[in-house]
Amino acid sequence: MPEAISYDALVIGAGPGGYVCAIRCAQLGLKTAIVDKNPRLGGTCLNVGCIPSKALLHSTEIYHELLHGAKKHGITAKEVSIDVSALMKKKDGVVDKLGMGVRMLVEKRGIEILTGTAKLLGDGQVEVSGEEGTQTVTAKEIILATGSKPVELPFMPYDGDRIVHSDHGIAFDSAPAKLAVIGGGAIGLELGSVWARLGSEVEIIEFLPEIATGFDPDVAKAARRILGKQGLKFSLSTKVTGVDIGESGVTLRAEGPKGDVTFEADKVLVAVGRAPCSDGLGLEELGVVSDKRGSVTVDEAFRTNVEGLRAIGDLIPGPMLAHKAEEDGVACAEILAGQSGHVNYDLVPGVIYVDPEIANVGLGEADAKERNIPVRCGTFPLAANGRALATDATEGLVKVVAHAETDRLLGIQIVARNASELIASAVAHMEYGGSAEDLARTIHAHPTLSESLKEAALASDGRGLHSL
Amino acid sequence: MAIEVKIPALGESISSGILTTWHVNDGDLVEEGQTIYELETDKITQEGAADCSGSISLKAGEGEEVEIGAIVAIIDETVTSGSAPAPVKAKQAPEKKTDESKSETAPPLLLPETEGKPHAQAPAPHLSPAVRKIVDEHDLVPTTIEGSGKDGRITKADALAAAKASPAEEVKTAAPVPTPRPAPTPPITPSVTASSDDRVTRKPLSPIRRKIASRLVEAQQTAAILTTFNEADMSAIMALRKEHQENFVAKNGVKLGFMSFFVKAVVHALKAVPELNVRMEGENLVENHYFDIGVAVGTKKGLVVPVVRDCDKLSFSEIEQTIVNYAHAARDGKITLQDMQGGCFTITNGGIYGSMLSTPILNPPQSGILGMHAIQQRPMAVNGEVVIRPMMYLAVSYDHRVVDGREAVTFLVKMKEVLENPVRLTLEI
Numbered sequence: 001m002p003e004a005i006s007y008d009a010l011v012i013g014a015g016p017g018g019y020v021c022a023i024r025c026a027q028l029g030l031k032t033a034i035v036d037k038n039p040r041l042g043g044t045c046l047n048v049g050c051i052p053s054k055a056l057l058h059s060t061e062i063y064h065e066l067l068h069g070a071k072k073h074g075i076t077a078k079e080v081s082i083d084v085s086a087l088m089k090k091k092d093g094v095v096d097k098l099g100m101g102v103r104m105l106v107e108k109r110g111i112e113i114l115t116g117t118a119k120l121l122g123d124g125q126v127e128v129s130g131e132e133g134t135q136t137v138t139a140k141e142i143i144l145a146t147g148s149k150p151v152e153l154p155f156m157p158y159d160g161d162r163i164v165h166s167d168h169g170i171a172f173d174s175a176p177a178k179l180a181v182i183g184g185g186a187i188g189l190e191l192g193s194v195w196a197r198l199g200s201e202v203e204i205i206e207f208l209p210e211i212a213t214g215f216d217p218d219v220a221k222a223a224r225r226i227l228g229k230q231g232l233k234f235s236l237s238t239k240v241t242g243v244d245i246g247e248s249g250v251t252l253r254a255e256g257p258k259g260d261v262t263f264e265a266d267k268v269l270v271a272v273g274r275a276p277c278s279d280g281l282g283l284e285e286l287g288v289v290s291d292k293r294g295s296v297t298v299d300e301a302f303r304t305n306v307e308g309l310r311a312i313g314d315l316i317p318g319p320m321l322a323h324k325a326e327e328d329g330v331a332c333a334e335i336l337a338g339q340s341g342h343v344n345y346d347l348v349p350g351v352i353y354v355d356p357e358i359a360n361v362g363l364g365e366a367d368a369k370e371r372n373i374p375v376r377c378g379t380f381p382l383a384a385n386g387r388a389l390a391t392d393a394t395e396g397l398v399k400v401v402a403h404a405e406t407d408r409l410l411g412i413q414i415v416a417r418n419a420s421e422l423i424a425s426a427v428a429h430m431e432y433g434g435s436a437e438d439l440a441r442t443i444h445a446h447p448t449l450s451e452s453l454k455e456a457a458l459a460s461d462g463r464g465l466h467s468l
Numbered sequence: 469m470a471i472e473v474k475i476p477a478l479g480e481s482i483s484s485g486i487l488t489t490w491h492v493n494d495g496d497l498v499e500e501g502q503t504i505y506e507l508e509t510d511k512i513t514q515e516g517a518a519d520c521s522g523s524i525s526l527k528a529g530e531g532e533e534v535e536i537g538a539i540v541a542i543i544d545e546t547v548t549s550g551s552a553p554a555p556v557k558a559k560q561a562p563e564k565k566t567d568e569s570k571s572e573t574a575p576p577l578l579l580p581e582t583e584g585k586p587h588a589q590a591p592a593p594h595l596s597p598a599v600r601k602i603v604d605e606h607d608l609v610p611t612t613i614e615g616s617g618k619d620g621r622i623t624k625a626d627a628l629a630a631a632k633a634s635p636a637e638e639v640k641t642a643a644p645v646p647t648p649r650p651a652p653t654p655p656i657t658p659s660v661t662a663s664s665d666d667r668v669t670r671k672p673l674s675p676i677r678r679k680i681a682s683r684l685v686e687a688q689q690t691a692a693i694l695t696t697f698n699e700a701d702m703s704a705i706m707a708l709r710k711e712h713q714e715n716f717v718a719k720n721g722v723k724l725g726f727m728s729f730f731v732k733a734v735v736h737a738l739k740a741v742p743e744l745n746v747r748m749e750g751e752n753l754v755e756n757h758y759f760d761i762g763v764a765v766g767t768k769k770g771l772v773v774p775v776v777r778d779c780d781k782l783s784f785s786e787i788e789q790t791i792v793n794y795a796h797a798a799r800d801g802k803i804t805l806q807d808m809q810g811g812c813f814t815i816t817n818g819g820i821y822g823s824m825l826s827t828p829i830l831n832p833p834q835s836g837i838l839g840m841h842a843i844q845q846r847p848m849a850v851n852g853e854v855v856i857r858p859m860m861y862l863a864v865s866y867d868h869r870v871v872d873g874r875e876a877v878t879f880l881v882k883m884k885e886v887l888e889n890p891v892r893l894t895l896e897i
Binding site: 339340342344431432433438 | 594597600601604605618621
């Protein structure tokens with residue numbers, strides 16, 4: 001066994017939280033190494049999450065548009081068909097390319113990449129077991145960034161064929177005739193959309209009375225109606241209680257609002273949430289404190305209760321989102337280097353990448369009411385936006401929530417094409433403590449969808465120019 | 469109810485001071501209005517009074533540098549000298565606090581966790597991410613940073629400037645990088661302690677010295693300073709003083725010094741050469757139609773320049789009395805910021821230390837400063853004969869950007885004329 005190599009910082013997990021943390025550590029002059037069992041860095045996000053799903057969403061949007069939208073533009077295609085294996089190849093190409101990019105970024109920063117599974121031995125020692133054997137490295141600071149994995153329903157274990165999670169859901173060979181999706185959150189809606197566009201009959205089964213938790217009911221309802229028009233079916237307030245797996249398909253048993261119901265499906269995609277990946281790391285042996293959900297407990301400086309051991313990203317409480325993990329990683333690295341590091345958890349944008357996209361940041365009207373914060377809201381329908389009309393993007397709305405007395409922006413929700421891009425300016429306004437009036441008085445280019453943000457801000461003051 | 473004792477805002481450019489003296493001890497009972505501490509800032513020494521009565525607990529040590537807005541003590545109103553706490557006062561004080569916090573136009577707090585925090589302290593202004601980082605790392609107090617952004621918001625540039633002005637800067641940037649163990653870096657304490665070895669002693673500059681330093685450099689860098697000289701025969705003034713001193717003191721209770729003559733002479737010369745009673749303000753020239761004359765007063769802590777107002781309307785005794793009052797205030801460190809603001813022209817007297825000739829530096833934004841010097845018996849040629857006369861060299865430094873040599877020289881000549889023939893001052897000729 002070779003002599004133990006020592007680092008200033010050792011990051012375990014090379015997802016967006018981990019690799020960004022490692023890069024920032026290296027930038028700040030720390031001798032840094034990163035461990036991941038996958039030689040292709042990027043973690044869930046790059047390999048089986050954000051990136052491949054966005055590739056699929058884009059490809060299927062084109063297909064869907066050709067089938068259903070082209071005609072009104074005077075475009076007719078004689079024969080439109082889809083080759084799912086070619087589609088998957090395209091997606092894999094994207095993942096490969098980005099994976100190489102991330103690896104290059106990490107390598108060029110002089111960060112040591114250790115491929116293997118990490119186990120904490122205590123006292124700053126980590127055992128890395130890879131194909132080429134096992135080695136022990138030591139580090140002054142160890143940063144856990146092992147991410148999360150799909151939650152399993154106890155009565156229906158994943159088999160990768162009939163009962164699947166998102167990793168499988170991005171890689172079916174062909175579109176199942178009937179797909180049941182349990183969970184009406186981002187993952188369920190996105191993958192449901194993908195396969196619906198490819199011809200599957202998709203049923204979204206949501207335990208809560210509305211999809212897209214975290215959005216105001218009026219916004220979520222508007223989104224659900226749009227998705228419904230695209231062929232997605234929704235069963236709300238429905239709790240799946242059991243499953244029968246037969247030769248030809250699956251039968252889900254559930255309690256609906258009007259009594260027991262069953263759903264027939266070829267495949268069942270379970271998308272009920274994700275749980276921290278804390279197994280096998282040796283956390284229990286070290287006595288690392290975590291909460292009921294398995295999230296590792298950390299302080300403001302990302303410190304666990306064990307000295308020299310920190311945790312970031314999906315492994316700690318907070319939204320399990322790549323961009324939140326990245327900010328954790330940057331802040332943690334800066335703290336390690338003696339700087340101040342801070343993440344504004346109040347302003348983590350969330351996006352569901354269906355068409356139109358659904359995005360939010362900050363508080364909804366309902367959240368604010370719950371907290372007894374007086375608010376003024378303004379909404380603007382995309383149907384009244386010139387650019388939306390010209391580009392067939394009239395589905396959706398923007399809702400601005402501002403403090404009733406100070407006018408400070410508290411939250412913004414968007415259902416619109418490119419909402420994921422539109423939300424960025426909202427976050428920036430809020431990050432600087434901007435008011436709805438600031439947003440309303442900021443010049444937005446015409447004609448753009450972003451004007452609807454401005455209009456919603458104007459509407460919150462009852463002076464919308466392009467709405468009544 | 470515990471009331472916080474905070475360092476109040478003292479003026480635009482003052483961000484911190486040194487709490488030089490506590491007049492009370494920890495745990496003392498203090499009365500509302502009682503002077504409890506003394507604070508030395510850039511230019512002034514300020515006394516702080518208790519806002520309410522109660523038992524005081526001190527939160528800052530003597531000699532400690534404190535930011536504007538810093539809490540230096542807490543007064544517990546429930547403990548008073550009398551047995552019953554005074555309910556009226558207890559109500560008044562917190563009300564005043566809320567008013568203050570309102571005027572800071574703090575945005576509402578977003579999260580319930582933060583909303584739940586006690587309202588004891590005025591809410592801090594909202595900070596952008598970059599500003600927040602700088603503020604954190606340099607231990608700055610956001611309320612003391614002047615915001616140049618929209619609605620007075622603190623921009624990154626404002627924060628950087630504040631960080632630069634903060635003494636913690638040097639300590640911070642010197643922090644080595646890869647020693648991560650005790651993660652959030654230990655709080656930075658400005659290196660206020662003096663260090664010395666055999667050959668040198670190193671100690672931090674006092675706020676007054678820092679301010680003097682930056683003002684002088686600013687003056688040197690901004691104005692085109694040029695100095696012109698002349699000399700005056702002081703025989704007439706000396707004779708006048710000798711002759712009338714007794715009566716003057718008896719009537720006015722103050723001695724007739726040289727300064728009243730010089731102040732009057734400056735007013736006379738400024739009236740004759742108004743081109744020197746100006747200041748440059750951006751692209752504009754501002755002409756003063758009043759005669760507020762600054763008089764430099766040396767103190768142990770440094771030079772201060774209180775301003776004697778409307779000297780054209782003051783009598784000799786009033787001028788002397790004002791200067792005496794300022795001198796006492798300066799000695800006691802009680803010159804206020806207002807005392808030093810404004811001023812059209814400054815007189816500095818290096819003569820009292822024995823200076824024969826010097827080139828004074830302008831007191832910006834003023835355009836002129838007169839240097840007085842030691843009076844020396846010197847042989848002079850008068851009407852073709854050598855006579856011994858008490859002579860003083862006069863120097864006037866002026867901002868050549870707005871004042872031409874002709875005006876400056878004429879000004880000094882006018883000075884010389886009236887100093888050598890002070891009767892002209894009373895006749896205004």
